[in-house]
Amino acid sequence: MTPSPEIALAQTFLQQAMIAIAPANVRIGCRMIREGDEAHLLPEEARSIPARQPATRRASGAARWIAHGLLADIGFNDFALLRTPSGAPAWPDGIIGSLAHDYDMAVAAVAPIGHIVSLGIDVEPAQPLPHDIFALVATPADRTGTADRHLAGRILFAAKEAVYKAVYPLDREVLGYEDIAVDLNAGHATTKTGRKVSLAYCVAPRVVVLAFVETR
Structure with missing residues (x-):
């Protein structure tokens, strides 16, 4: 579904602001959560998330959709970000990252481990x-x-x-x-x-x- 001009503009403003604060080598992104975003969960991801509430799964799908794109940019295509017992996703070896969302917006940040050894957003x-x-x-x-x-x-x-x-x-x-x-x-x-x-x-x-x- 194509986002409305208002949603697209909000995403653009936030994306630009987030890029401006991100340290070198940290990739960052955002997405306004919308109907159908739960479909962005890969099958393994969907099984690893116990919450059944549609809003929660929709938000998780939006956040992981961002992360999938950021990971693909550094060579990790279709990597399933499984939910760990702590609630955080399990990242590829050598990669750090973090996901978050409120009721309407999802965000993600990823980076190769280097000068920065852990991230939270x-x-x-x-x-x-x-x-x-x-x-x-x-x-x-x-x-x-x-x-x-x-x-x-x-x-x-x-x-x-x-x-x-x-x-x-x-x-x-x-x-x-x-x-x-x-x-x-x-x-x-x-x-x-x-x-x-x-x-x-x-x-x-x-x-x-x-x-x-x-x-x-």
Whole structure:
């Protein structure tokens, strides 16, 4: 199904903004989720995803459709991104990546392992974070001074989600929001395990945060 001009324009704006924040060698993409995207799941992928809800499978199909294209660009055609017990997809050997979606938009990032050894991505609507959720997410150690004050909470939430995705494959430790200190001013985060994570984000027209762990 061909997307409407409005959807195509939103995707284009977000794609350009995401490319602008992505480090070298990190490929990144987005797709507005729409009817029928569950059909983009490869058969093995469809079997590995336990959720039966159409919206969940549609979002998973959209995110994997992006990832399939990014992987094909670096020589991995029709690679099935199976869901692991942690919920993250299993990437090809030598490749790191991350998927995310909100209700309407899916995003993905992939890269060969090199200077960057792990990736995490999150996407959120560009709307203020509800106060009750902000109270759960924010800690006194967080710094959001340079962010749009209306969206700072949302960016902080997305940053902690992205950081968790980036560090879990390395440390295999479950972290709460209170275990991640984010400094949007400096563009990095620190976990309670001492893991240092770089951050980049954009707001156009969604909040997207990319977290990545670099070799020291």
